[in-house]
Amino acid sequence: MSLTVDFGAPPGFGAHCFYVEIPAIPKDAVRIFEDYGFDGDESRRETTECRVILARELWTKIRDDARRDFNARLKAKKLSTGSWNTGTVKLDRFLGRELCVLAWAAEHATPVECLIICQKWLALRPEERWWFYSKTAAEARLADQTDRGWRKALYCALSDGISIKLEQKIKPKGKKTLDVNEEALPSHFDIFEIGEI
Secondary structure, three states: OOOEEOOOOOOOOOOOOOEEEEOOOOOOOOOEEEEOOOOOOOOOOOEEEEEEOOOOHHHHHHHHHHHHHHHHHHHOOOOOOOOOOOEEEEHHHHHHHHHHHHHHOOOOOOOHHHHHHHHHHHHOOOOHHHHHHHHHHHHHHOOOOOHHHHHHHHHHOOOOOOOOOOOOOOOOOOOOOOOOOOOOEEEHHHHHHHHHH
16 A cells, blocks of 8 residues: 555545645636545544635646646655646645645736746745745635735735735825925025036
8 A cells, every 4th residue: 555645645534635626627727625634623623625726727837846846855755756637636734735825826826927936936945835824824724715915925925026016005194295396496596507506
């Protein structure tokens, strides 16, 4: 019996893991779930939560970098490697967290931005990805919480920032600024020639 299945997931029934649902229809969205099983967090034991629903076009842009990164690490531990086949693909719970960080950043992105997001995600150490996951999951772990705090912050942090539009909600109050023109200048400026200023 193999020590793991797919991307490092424990083979036993009821183990805490993540899984990706990849539909056979090529344009259908991909879903990433966390299955707490019998071993997970006591408050969520035996529950499954959808973490992200990602457009297929965006999934296609991030999946290969994730697969290469995960498989290199699994090989280093002498574990079998995985691939993204249609149907259900299981992941070790730590790799699942890392995949969520990548998918959460990509859910707000364009396909072109996904290339940048992948490069920045690859530059993060696993521990950094786990930290991002814990911060994000604390306030916006469910699939429909896409516009909350850290979910948006991951996109801002890992994309190039060109398409980020942040509106200033409260305008600062203070003195009005004067337009600098001849009438606003004090009269003593009249004594200088333009070349002397």
